[in-house]
Each structure stands twice: as C-alpha cells, then as structure tokens.
Amino acid sequence: MTTTPGSEAGGTKAARVDPTPEHFRRLHPLTPLLRGWGFLALAIGIGGQDALRSGEMGRFGLTVLAFAVVGMIAGLLSWWFTRYGFDGDALRIDSGMLNRRSRRVRLDRLQAVDINRPLAGRMLGVSELRLEVAGGGKAEAPLQYLAVDDAVRLRAELLARAAGIDADTPEAPERVVHQVPLDRLVWSTVLSGAFITGVVFIAGIGIAFLFYRDSDVTVGVLSSMLPGVIAIGAALWAQLGRNFAFVLAESPDGYRIRKGLLDTQHQTVPPGRVQGVAMRQPLLWRGKGWVRLDVDVAGYSGESSDDSQRTSTLLPVATYEEAAEVLRHVLPGSDPLSVPLTHAPRPARWLRPFGWKKLAYGVDDHVVVVREGVLYRNLTTVPHAKTQSVRIVQGPVQRRLGLASVHIDTTPGPVDAVIAHRLPDEARAIAEEQAERARLARKTDVPEQWMARYRQQSAPRPDGHADGDGPPAASSERDQE
Amino acid sequence: MDQEELFAPPGEAWQQVSRKLVDLRRLVLLITVIVLTTVVGVVLGLIFGPPAVFIAVGAGLIALVWGLWLIPRNWRAWGYAERLDDLLVTHGVMYRRLTVVPYGRMQFVDVASGPLERRYGLATVQLHTASPATDAKIPGLPAAEAARLRDRLSALGEAQAAGL
Numbered sequence: 308m309t310t311t312p313g314s315e316a317g318g319t320k321a322a323r324v325d326p327t328p329e330h331f332r333r334l335h336p337l338t339p340l341l342r343g344w345g346f347l348a349l350a351i352g353i354g355g356q357d358a359l360r361s362g363e364m365g366r367f368g369l370t371v372l373a374f375a376v377v378g379m380i381a382g383l384l385s386w387w388f389t390r391y392g393f394d395g396d397a398l399r400i401d402s403g404m405l406n407r408r409s410r411r412v413r414l415d416r417l418q419a420v421d422i423n424r425p426l427a428g429r430m431l432g433v434s435e436l437r438l439e440v441a442g443g444g445k446a447e448a449p450l451q452y453l454a455v456d457d458a459v460r461l462r463a464e465l466l467a468r469a470a471g472i473d474a475d476t477p478e479a480p481e482r483v484v485h486q487v488p489l490d491r492l493v494w495s496t497v498l499s500g501a502f503i504t505g506v507v508f509i510a511g512i513g514i515a516f517l518f519y520r521d522s523d524v525t526v527g528v529l530s531s532m533l534p535g536v537i538a539i540g541a542a543l544w545a546q547l548g549r550n551f552a553f554v555l556a557e558s559p560d561g562y563r564i565r566k567g568l569l570d571t572q573h574q575t576v577p578p579g580r581v582q583g584v585a586m587r588q589p590l591l592w593r594g595k596g597w598v599r600l601d602v603d604v605a606g607y608s609g610e611s612s613d614d615s616q617r618t619s620t621l622l623p624v625a626t627y628e629e630a631a632e633v634l635r636h637v638l639p640g641s642d643p644l645s646v647p648l649t650h651a652p653r654p655a656r657w658l659r660p661f662g663w664k665k666l667a668y669g670v671d672d673h674v675v676v677v678r679e680g681v682l683y684r685n686l687t688t689v690p691h692a693k694t695q696s697v698r699i700v701q702g703p704v705q706r707r708l709g710l711a712s713v714h715i716d717t718t719p720g721p722v723d724a725v726i727a728h729r730l731p732d733e734a735r736a737i738a739e740e741q742a743e744r745a746r747l748a749r750k751t752d753v754p755e756q757w758m759a760r761y762r763q764q765s766a767p768r769p770d771g772h773a774d775g776d777g778p779p780a781a782s783s784e785r786d787q788e
Numbered sequence: 789m790d791q792e793e794l795f796a797p798p799g800e801a802w803q804q805v806s807r808k809l810v811d812l813r814r815l816v817l818l819i820t821v822i823v824l825t826t827v828v829g830v831v832l833g834l835i836f837g838p839p840a841v842f843i844a845v846g847a848g849l850i851a852l853v854w855g856l857w858l859i860p861r862n863w864r865a866w867g868y869a870e871r872l873d874d875l876l877v878t879h880g881v882m883y884r885r886l887t888v889v890p891y892g893r894m895q896f897v898d899v900a901s902g903p904l905e906r907r908y909g910l911a912t913v914q915l916h917t918a919s920p921a922t923d924a925k926i927p928g929l930p931a932a933e934a935a936r937l938r939d940r941l942s943a944l945g946e947a948q949a950a951g952l
Contacts, residue, residue: 605918605952695893695919699886711794716919731794742888746873749892749950
C-alpha cells in the first residue's frame with residue numbers, strides 16, 4: 308500500500324509553499340527545553356559509558372556540554388521556525404528551517420482534540436495539544452508545547468470552527484456525567500487479573516523461601532520476585548495512575564474526559580464521532596457488578612495497544628446502571644442494553660463449547676449489538692452509520708457445521724463487532740441487511756459541522772424540516788458557512 | 789443447499805477475474821518452489837549428505853503439484869459484483885469470504901501492477917475504507933478493466949461520500 312490518503316481520507320496535504328502569515332503564533336518558549344530532554348539523556352548515556360571506560364571525566368563533561376549546546380541551538384531553531392494559525396477553514400502548522408513543511412489540518416474532519424500535560428509540562432505550566440483527524444496512524448498534529456491558557460483557548464476555537472460556529476464562541480458549558488470514586492478505582496485495580504497474578508506470584512515465592520530458609524539465595528529469591536512486582540506495577544499504572552480522578556462530562560461540543568495522576572489528559576470527542584462502544588466485565592468484577600466502557604474513535608488507535616488503551620477508555624470502572632446511562636448518552640437514539648438479542652444456533656456449541664449460549668446479536672434502528680463471553684463478558688455496540696464494510700467469513704470447520712461469521716468492520720480500536728457462528732442463510736441476510744441499514748443511516752448521520760445544524764434546527768426552515776430528521780447532506784451543510 | 793447460497797452472486801453471476809491470473813500464479817509458484825527447493829536442498833545436502841537432497845526435491849515436487857491443482861480452484865473462487873451502492877468481493881476456497889464495501893465508505897482506491905503482473909497485462913485493484921480489516925482486493929484484472937473499475941469506484945465514492 309504505497310498510496311497516501313488523498314485529501315478525502317486525511318486532513319493534511321502538502322500545501323503550496325507560501326510564506327507563513329504574520330499573525331501566526333509560535334509554541335511556548337520552553338519547548339526546546341522540554342523536547343531536548345531525550346537528546347541530552349542520550350548524550351549523557353553514550354558519553355557516560357565512554358567516560359567510565361576511559362576514566363576521563365573532563366572529556367565526558369565537555370561532550371555533554373557540547374551536546375547540550377548543539378541540542379539547545381537545534382531546539383531553538385526548530386522552535387523559531389514552527390508557527391501555527393488558522394488559514395481559512397484549516398489549522399496550518401509550518402515548521403522546519405531547511406525543509407519547510409506546511410501542514411493543513413481540515414477541521415471538518417476533526418475527530419477529537421486532546422490536551423495532554425506530562426509531569427514535566429505540569430511543573431512548567433505547559434501542555435501539549437493533539438488533534439485527531441481520521442486517516443493516519445498517529446495524531447496528525449501534536450502541538451508541543453503550548454501555555455496552558457493558550458491550549459485551552461485554541462481547543463475552544465478549534466471546536467467552534469469545526470462545529471461551524473463563530474470562532475470567538477467561548478468554550479461550551481459542560482455537565483459532569485460521571486466521576487469515578489477513588490476507592491472504587493483502587494478496588495478495580497486490586498481485582499484485575501494482572502494484580503492478582505502478581506500478588507500470588509510474590510506470595511508463592513515468599514512462602515517457598517520461608518520453607519527453605521537459606522541466606523545464600525536471598526538475592527536470587529528477591530530478584531525472582533521481580534516479574535510479580537512488575538505485574539503489580541503495570542496494573543497499578545494502567546488502571547489507577549492513568550484513570551486517577553476520572554471525570555466524564557458532556558457538552559454541546561461532545562463528551563469530555565479528564566484523568567491522570569502524574570500525566571493528565573483532557574480529551575474532547577465531538578458528537579457523532581463515536582465509531583463503536585464495548586462494555587466489558589472481567590470475571591473478578593462480577594461480584595461487584597462493575598463494568599468498563601471502551602470506545603472506538605477514528606484516529607485514536609495509536610501505534611501500540613498501550614496507546615490505544617490510554618485514549619479509548621470511556622469509563623474505567625462503573626456500575627452497570629451508570630454505564631448504561633453513559634452508553635445511552637454517547638449513542639443517542641438507542642438503548643443498546645434493551646435491544647432484543649438473537650442467540651447463536653445449536654451447532655455453534657462445537658466451536659464455542661462454553662460460550663455458545665451467551666453468543667448473541669441484536670439490531671435496532673441505530674445500532675447493532677453483539678454479546679459474547681462467559682468469563683470475560685463483552686457487549687459490543689456499533690452504530691449502523693459507522694459501519695465501514697461488512698464481511699462474511701467461513702472457515703473449513705464452520706463449513707462442515709454449516710456456520711458462518713459476519714464481521715462488521717469499524718475504524719481501528721478496541722471495539723470489534725463479530726457476529727460469530729450463524730447459519731448460512733441467516734449470515735447472508737445479516738450482511739445484506741446491515742449494508743442496507745448502514746446506507747440509510749449514513750444519510751441521517753450527524754453532519755460534520757454539528758453546531759451549524761443545531762442552529763439551523765432552532766430556526767424554522769421553509770421546507771418544514773425543523774425536526775432535523777431530514778437528510779442533510781454534508782456538502783450542503785458546508786455550503787452554509 | 790443453503791451453504792452454496794451463502795456466497796452466491798447477488799445477480800446472475802459474479803464477474804470473474806482474468807484466466808491469465810492462473811498462469812501468473814503458476815509461474816510465481818514455479819519460481820518460488822525452484823528457489824526454495826534449491827536453497828533447502830543445498831543446505832540439507834551439505835549437512836546430511838545426498839539422500840536429504842532427494843527428500844527436499846520430493847517435498848518441492850509435492851508442493852508444486854498441490855499448488856498447481858489449487859491455483860485454478862482459487863481462481864474460480866474470485867468474484868466481484870458492482871451494485872448500486874456497494875461493491876461485493878468474494879474469494880477463498882478453504883476460508884471463504886464475502887466482503888460488502890459501500891462506495892460511500894471508500895477512502896481511496898489502489899491500483900497496483902508488479903513486473904510479472906504487467907507481463908500478463910494484469911493489475912490489482914484494492915479498496916480502502918477507514919477500517920484496516922476491510923478485505924476488498926481484486927487481483928488479476930485486465931489493465932483496462934482495472935482502470936475502468938478504479939474510475940468508476942472513485943466517481944461513485946465521491947458522489948456518495950459520507951463523513952466518518
């Protein structure tokens with residue numbers, strides 16, 4: 308796949324080389340310092356190794372100093388030549404001294420805006436602003452770093468422009484939907500598989516050590532506990548550290564998420580950008596009746612699964628009722644939990660001996676729902692309008708049993724809707740109907756400039772489509788501006 | 789039987805890909821088998837002596853015959869159909885697939901033609917949506933048909949394009 312996404316797919320394109328407009332702004336002056344960290348660490352690492360071997364500390368100091376100076380100058384130059392601002396309907400970022408690079412991010416493709424503040428950034432009062440547009444594996448334009456006020460102002464302006472309203476509109480008011488209490492977050496961490504495994508591992512080794520008390524092996528025993536410690540640390544970090552003080556709020560700009568203990572993250576996902584939601588329940592949470600919600604947002608996938616996990620959490624832990632409430636909010640017009648489900652046929656028991664009774668799917672006017680899992684329960688919801696393609700897949704064993712699976716493809720992310728193991732004629736019918744449902748749903752989907760439509764709705768329209776259910780073509784919405 | 793209807797064409801018949809794809813795939817298979825057999829034969833021969841060479845050649849021959857038999861079957865399984873709102877692609881013998889791609893969800897179309905494909909006048913058309921799982925690749929199209937399909941798909945995609 309060598310072709311780059313055209314203007315239709317992504318938000319950036321190599322723009323014509325014209326001089327940066329005067330009103331464009333620079334990033335925060337502390338940027339070179341924050342970004343130079345890695346460079347300096349590398350210099351110390353390499354130089355230090357060399358110094359330890361030769362024992363010449365003086366040369367080491369000089370090397371590090373030289374690297375620091377060179378790095379600082381490079382950072383300063385890069386900072387000086389990087390400027391951003393609005394150019395028509397797009398955000399434009401010019402950078403580079405020798406290789407001038409000008410990127411334009413089309414705001415009508417905006418999928419999400421995040422403000423991240425790493426620990427060092429928090430101490431210095433700066434933050435990073437990331438724009439997600441569909442297409443492209445990583446964030447299109449991380450603006451590193453901006454003063455906190457600037458970042459918030461820029462986010463408001465980006466969202467206002469993307470929504471199709473005045474750029475000076477102040478940030479929309481928000482209503483807190485859900486706050487995760489600290490004690491529940493702690494318990495959910497303790498009840499995670501990684502944490503328990505780590506504890507059992509350490510306890511096991513500890514007990515074994517008590518029985519064979521021998522001072523010679525202490526170091527070995529302690530170091531063999533390390534995997535357990537790492538597992539516990541990872542569980543703590545992933546669930547507790549990242550989702551600390553988790554707040555989910557809703558506003559006319561979409562839903563907002565604030566979270567983080569050391570590195571904080573503020574996410575804003577505009578309405579209609581949710582590509583799919585999965586409600587999951589690990590075995591150990593069942594006693595408490597807790598679930599978590601993961602969400603697919605185009606552009607949020609990230610390069611690593613870790614990245615994707617970081618950005619795709621809609622609720623790290625909540626009771627079933629709270630999650631149901633949030634689910635109804637992010638998927639307006641339907642209640643995925645009350646969609647009638649159709650169970651998988653009997654032959655499916657050969658392929659899912661334990662889970663086949665739980666295997667089910669259902670459809671309503673807006674979404675398709677897939678349920679599966681015995682130990683790790685899973686309920687996946689994908690709006691019809693977000694269906695990218697539909698596939699029927701049949702392997703050799705399925706063919707013998709007279710079964711086939713239907714995949715409903717969505718943008719990359721943690722949510723995958725697979726209607727597994729259905730009878731052939733049923734599978735074919737599901738696929739054909741899903742394609743048709745998706746076609747109809749696309750016509751009435753939230754337009755790209757969502758607020759423009761909102762405004763339109765409140766004003767009476769001559770053709771009587773004031774209810775907004777008519778098919779507003781995205782192009783005509785754009786012409787409104 | 790309904791097993792067959794699962795992958796039945798939506799209209800009268802699937803549009804098939806060029807028969808030349810069989811020749812092309814057989815040539816590729818032949819080259820692959822010869823190269824692999826030579827490498828494996830030489831290595832095994834040096835380590836275990838001449839008998840190992842015969843085993844390698846025998847394995848290569850079996851793979852070749854099996855592949856030669858499989859390729860036409862696989863070719864016959866390929867099919868596509870252009871409907872009003874979506875493109876249907878089917879393929880696979882062991883793992884059978886049917887993909888429905890709405891034109892409105894298309895992000896871009898790839899037309900690729902490698903050196904061997906060009907010799908046979910063939911090209912591969914691939915549709916991309918925002919989902920990497922979308923499996924809509926049609927190999928072995930005559931160059932003119934590939935160009936026609938590409939133009940038609942891009943035109944339809946533009947006309948029906950929907951925001952993400």
